[in-house]
Amino acid sequence: MERVVKEWMHANQQQAIDFLKEIVQEPSIQGKEIGAQEKVANKLKQMGLEVDIWEPGGEEFIKHPYFCATRTDFAGSPNVVGVWRGTGGGKSLILNGHIDVVPAGDETQWLHDPFSGKVTGGKMYGRGVTDMKGGNASLLFAIECLKKLGIKLKGDVIFQSVIEEESGGGGTLSAILRGYRADAAIIPEPTDMKIFPKQQGSMWFKIRVKGRSAHGGTRYEGISAIEKSMIVIEEIQRLEKKRNERVTDPLYQNIPIPIPINIGVIQGGDWPSSVPDQVELQGRMGVAPEENMEQAKKEMEEALNHLSHLDDWFSEPPQLEWFGAQWVPGTIDPEHLLMNQIISKFRQVMKCEPMVEASPWGTDGGLLNKVGEVPSIVFGPGITGMAHYPNEYIELDKMIACAEVIALTILEWCEVSG
Numbered sequence: 001m002e003r004v005v006k007e008w009m010h011a012n013q014q015q016a017i018d019f020l021k022e023i024v025q026e027p028s029i030q031g032k033e034i035g036a037q038e039k040v041a042n043k044l045k046q047m048g049l050e051v052d053i054w055e056p057g058g059e060e061f062i063k064h065p066y067f068c069a070t071r072t073d074f075a076g077s078p079n080v081v082g083v084w085r086g087t088g089g090g091k092s093l094i095l096n097g098h099i100d101v102v103p104a105g106d107e108t109q110w111l112h113d114p115f116s117g118k119v120t121g122g123k124m125y126g127r128g129v130t131d132m133k134g135g136n137a138s139l140l141f142a143i144e145c146l147k148k149l150g151i152k153l154k155g156d157v158i159f160q161s162v163i164e165e166e167s168g169g170g171g172t173l174s175a176i177l178r179g180y181r182a183d184a185a186i187i188p189e190p191t192d193m194k195i196f197p198k199q200q201g202s203m204w205f206k207i208r209v210k211g212r213s214a215h216g217g218t219r220y221e222g223i224s225a226i227e228k229s230m231i232v233i234e235e236i237q238r239l240e241k242k243r244n245e246r247v248t249d250p251l252y253q254n255i256p257i258p259i260p261i262n263i264g265v266i267q268g269g270d271w272p273s274s275v276p277d278q279v280e281l282q283g284r285m286g287v288a289p290e291e292n293m294e295q296a297k298k299e300m301e302e303a304l305n306h307l308s309h310l311d312d313w314f315s316e317p318p319q320l321e322w323f324g325a326q327w328v329p330g331t332i333d334p335e336h337l338l339m340n341q342i343i344s345k346f347r348q349v350m351k352c353e354p355m356v357e358a359s360p361w362g363t364d365g366g367l368l369n370k371v372g373e374v375p376s377i378v379f380g381p382g383i384t385g386m387a388h389y390p391n392e393y394i395e396l397d398k399m400i401a402c403a404e405v406i407a408l409t410i411l412e413w414c415e416v417s418g
Contacts, residue, residue: 002348005407008145013400016141017124019043020399021117023099023133024126030070030100033077033163036133037099040161043140044082047147049159052081056163056174064177066371068168068326079171080161081180084143090154090415094185094374095143095406096172096364097136098165101128102388109390123393130382134394135188135402136161138381142407155414158182165364168325172364176372184338184413185374186406187365190382193398195346197339197377198251198358199365200259201287201329205300206280207232208319209268213277222275223313226268229279231311232304232318236261236283239303243296247288251334251358258358259286289331289358297322327362330369330376338377338413345408349401360384379405 009016019039026036037053044051056074061067080099086092104114104127112118114127124134139159146153158180162171189196209229214222240261252258261283268279287296300320307314332339334356346354359365365376381402386392 001411002408004149005145005404008149009141009400009404012145016137016400016403017119017396019140020124020129020134020137021119023136024117024124024129025115027115028099028101028128029103030164030167031077033099037078037080037161040099040136041080044080044159047082047144049082049084052083053078054178056170061174061177064173066173066328066367067170069164069170070167074163077163079163079174081175082159084147084153084157086153086155086157086414087417088154090417091184091413092156092158092182093410093413094158094160094180094182094368095139096160096162096185096187096368097132097139098163098171098364099133099136099161100163100166101131101133102166105390111391119396122396124396125391125393127392130190130392130394131387132189132380132382134382134399135190135380138188138399138403138406141400141403142410145403145407146410151411152417153410153414154417156182157410157414162364168327169364169367172367173371176367181372182374184336185365185368185376186342186409187363187376187378188380188402188406189363189378190384190387191359191378191380192384193350193379193381193402194355194357195339195342195377195379196357196359197334197336198249198289198331199329199363199378200289200359200361201291201293201327201366202362203285203287203293203296203322203326204282204324205285206282206321206323207304209279209281210318211275211277211279214275216273216275219275222277225276225279228311228313229266229268229281232281232307233263235303235307235310236263239299243299249358251356254357255360259288261285287329289329291329293326293328328366328370329362330366332369332375332377336375338375338409341412342377342379342405342409345405345412348408349404
């Protein structure tokens, strides 16, 4: 079967490349996903899958404790799911990929139009090609291969093309609430063909540091919120060090800071000759795969409360607010059957040992794991370092190899019928 799958994919790989180019040429930034989703839906229909298209919404969705998005109106931004029904008696599998992409940014930094899908030197260039339309194309190519070979499976295969991953996973949450669950899931985020059984979570925060204004000429009469914010940042750095010293999981041995706390925005002051009376810090707090998000929040609160021991000015601690995006952490037992199967198929296809690590960023796998109770593995062909970068690209041979690994994994996990 490995030989038959490989031969079919080699003979038909241009179809997968052409389809990837089609969806890359659709600039599916958030709010404009419909063009790409229509192409995905048509592809699923051509393959003979049951297709479900809907726009996320409703009170259960919007008020869900894990709902996180930059908006609440998803008109024109549909989810698309295709179901390949099995004959029964086998394990089911979700293949989940997001269609939304981040904006292209400064287009003068691109060698080619960011939505051209330009192919050169065995690579395709374009915004979203590595994060993660190339992975989506691998999933679809794997399914198409097995369908064209006339294979019937015992277990269901559920392909999901979801929106809103870049803002915290609203599309996947909606799919879970719609009833789409399975015995396990594979998410082809850009892992450089590494296998991630664990995914870090993260949360955005704001910290408001107060000072007392005064004229710059007599700044000693005031309290600079900028200077006080430096003390806050030092305390956050100590917290980061403390939290990471507890991480002993060998899957993190190649990651210098497994669960970083990053300060990404500093805003404060409004006049060069005035002592600033307020500074706002905005950042991202990493959450370990097995960690509860509420526990992580509590540690941040305790660190800020500790500031009063360092400086009397903080007798009233800075105001902490959790806002915006969040990604739920997730984990699967490294000895899970699907892990063993995907590792085995990787060896067969790539003729080498896979690298198994923990994800340095969040994915929709956390939601599938925590909310849907679906054990999830992250494994994909995209290049981690090119995600969100100008001149984003994917190596096309890796996209085809990933499809082959996934196709063979489907065969073993879902089981061939008859």
